[in-house]
Amino acid sequence: MQEPGGPMLVEGPVEVVQEDGTIARSDRPVVALCTCRRSLIFPWCDTSHRGRKRRNAPPTASERRTE
Numbered sequence: 001m002q003e004p005g006g007p008m009l010v011e012g013p014v015e016v017v018q019e020d021g022t023i024a025r026s027d028r029p030v031v032a033l034c035t036c037r038r039s040l041i042f043p044w045c046d047t048s049h050r051g052r053k054r055r056n057a058p059p060t061a062s063e064r065r066t067e
Contacts, residue, residue, distance in 0.1 A: 005036065005049055006035070006045075006049055007032035007033055007034055007035060007045035007049070008032070008035055009030055009031070009032055009033075009037045009038060010030070010031050010033055011029065011030060011031075011054075012028045012029050012030060012031045013025070013026060013027045013028070014026045014028075014031045014033075016033070016043045018043060024043050024044070026044070026063055031044065032044065032045035033045060034046070034048075034049075035047065035049075036049040
């Protein structure tokens with residue numbers, strides 16, 4: 001499952017072989033993989049794709065689902 005501009009959700013456990021050959025592992029039941037490459041914890045998503053939110057702006061559909 002993938003939201004446009006957002007992470008790819010994958011059922012875990014997951015092993016990701018990165019470009020440099022290192023392996024990132026997660027035993028979580030669902031993992032959010034970064035697709036925008038902005039994450040500070042790449043290959044895992046840290047929601048950096050969301051950018052800055054305007055003050056008093058209504059929540060987006062994806063923000064409403066996570067609340």
